[in-house]
Amino acid sequence: MHELGIMQNIVDTVQDYARKNNVSKVVKVMLEVGQVSGVVPESLEFCFEVCTKQTMLEGALLEIERIVAVGKCKTCEEGFDLLTHSFSCPRCGGTDWEMISGRELIIKELEVI
Amino acid sequence: MCETCGCGLTNPNVLLHEHEIETKRVDLEEKVLRHNDRLAERNRGIFEATQILVVNLVSSPGAGKTTLLENTIRALKGEMAIGVIEGDQQTDRDAKRIEATGVDVLQINTIDACHLDAHMIRHALDHFSLLELDLLFIENVGNLICPGAFDLGEDFRVVVLSIPEGEDKPLKYPGVFIGSHLVLVSKVDLLRVLELEVNQFFTNVKKVHPHVPCLSLSAKTGEGMEGWYSWLRDKVKAKKKNLNQPPK
Ligand SMILES: Nc1nc2c(ncn2[C@@H]2O[C@H](COP(=O)(O)OP(=O)(O)O)[C@@H](O)[C@H]2O)c(=O)[nH]1
Numbered sequence: 001m002h003e004l005g006i007m008q009n010i011v012d013t014v015q016d017y018a019r020k021n022n023v024s025k026v027v028k029v030m031l032e033v034g035q036v037s038g039v040v041p042e043s044l045e046f047c048f049e050v051c052t053k054q055t056m057l058e059g060a061l062l063e064i065e066r067i068v069a070v071g072k073c074k075t076c077e078e079g080f081d082l083l084t085h086s087f088s089c090p091r092c093g094g095t096d097w098e099m100i101s102g103r104e105l106i107i108k109e110l111e112v113i
Numbered sequence: 114m115c116e117t118c119g120c121g122l123t124n125p126n127v128l129l130h131e132h133e134i135e136t137k138r139v140d141l142e143e144k145v146l147r148h149n150d151r152l153a154e155r156n157r158g159i160f161e162a163t164q165i166l167v168v169n170l171v172s173s174p175g176a177g178k179t180t181l182l183e184n185t186i187r188a189l190k191g192e193m194a195i196g197v198i199e200g201d202q203q204t205d206r207d208a209k210r211i212e213a214t215g216v217d218v219l220q221i222n223t224i225d226a227c228h229l230d231a232h233m234i235r236h237a238l239d240h241f242s243l244l245e246l247d248l249l250f251i252e253n254v255g256n257l258i259c260p261g262a263f264d265l266g267e268d269f270r271v272v273v274l275s276i277p278e279g280e281d282k283p284l285k286y287p288g289v290f291i292g293s294h295l296v297l298v299s300k301v302d303l304l305r306v307l308e309l310e311v312n313q314f315f316t317n318v319k320k321v322h323p324h325v326p327c328l329s330l331s332a333k334t335g336e337g338m339e340g341w342y343s344w345l346r347d348k349v350k351a352k353k354k355n356l357n358q359p360p361k
C-alpha cells in the first residue's frame with residue numbers, strides 16, 4: 001500500500017502548478033493509471049480525500065482512467081490486451097511482444113478556477 | 114456560507130452548484146513520480162562517475178534476499194568491494210546479518226512506506242566511501258507490488274522469486290517482473306518436495322517479460338550460485354568500462 005505516498009505526490013504536484021499559475025481552486029483532477037503500474041485506483045480514491053484536506057484541492061473530483069496493458073506482437077504486429085489474452089497474441093499465438101501501454105502513472109488534466 | 118452568492122451552502126463539493134462559475138481545463142501531462150525519477154537520474158550519475166554497479170533486489174517477504182546476499186558476499190568479497198543498503202519497514206535484523214559478513218551496510222527503516230525511493234538512497238550514499246566500492250546491493254522492502262514503480266538509479270533490478278511462492282506469481286503480479294532486468298528463481302532445493310519444475314517458473318516469467326534473463330539457484334545448497342556470481346562479475350567489469358546498457 002503505497003497509494004498514500006503516491007497521492008501526496010499528486011497533491012503536491014497539483015498545488016505546485018496552481019501556485020505558479022494563479023489558480024485559486026482545483027475542482028477536478030484527472031489521472032491515467034496503467035493496469036500494471038502497481039497502483040490500485042480504489043486505494044488512490046480512498047487516499048484522495050485525506051490528502052486534499054485543507055488544500056486548494058479540497059472537495060475536488062477525482063477521475064481515474066485505467067490504461068489497459070497493451071502489447072504489440074513482434075511476429076504479426078497485432079496490438080492486443082495483454083492481461084485478457086494471457087500475454088500471447090490472439091492473432092498468431094506469438095509470445096514475443098513489446099509493451100505499448102500499461103505502466104502509466106500520470107496527472108493528465110486539471111479543471112481549475 | 115457560500116462565498117460566491119451568499120447562499121447557505123458550505124460543502125465545497127457543491128461549490129459549483131447553480132452559480133456556473135467558469136472553470137478552465139488544463140493539460141498537465143505530468144508524471145506523478147517525476148520528482149523520484151529526477152533524483153534517480155542523479156543517483157545514476159553518481160554511480161556512473163564512481164563506476165559502482167548497483168543492483169536493486171526486489172521480492173516478496175521471505176523469498177531469500179538476505180540469505181542470498183550473505184552467501185554472495187562471502188563468496189565474492191575477496192575479489193571486489195561490496196556495500197549493502199538494507200530496506201525494511203522496521204528493525205535492523207537484516208543489516209546485522211550482513212554486517213556479520215564484514216562488509217559495509219546501512220539500514221533504512223521506511224516505517225510506513227512499503228518501498229525504497231530515490232531520495233532515501235541518495236541520503237544512504239553518504240554513509241559509504243563510494244570511490245572504494247565496486248558493487249552496491251540494495252535490498253528493497255519485501256513487497257512484490259510497490260517497489261516496481263520507484264526507480265532508484267540502479268543498473269539492474271533483480272527480482273527474486275522463490276519456489277514456495279508458486280509458479281503463477283508472475284502472472285498475478287506482472288508489473289514488477291515487467292520492470293526487471295534479471296529474475297532469480299530461488300530455493301530450487303525445494304522443487305522436489307513441492308513436486309514442481311523450474312521450467313514452469315521460467316515459462317511464466319517469460320510470458321510477462323519475454324526476453325528477461327532468468328537464473329535458478331539455491332542459497333542453501335549452493336546449486337546455481339556460480340551462474341549468479343559470473344553474472345555479477347561480468348556486470349561489475351562492464352560497469353568499469355561503461356559497457357552496461359542503461360536499463361529500459
Ligand atoms: N530451502 C531454502 N530456504 C531458504 C533459501 N534461502 C533462504 N531460505 C530461507 O527462507 C527464509 C527467508 O529468508 P531471507 O533471506 O530472510 O528472505 P528475505 O526476506 O527475502 O530477505 C529463511 O528462513 C531462510 O533460511 C534456500 O535457498 N533454500
Ligand SMILES: [Mg+2]
Nearest residue numbers: 178179207252
Ligand atoms: Mg531480508
Ligand SMILES: [Zn+2]
Nearest residue numbers: 073076089092
Ligand atoms: Zn501476432
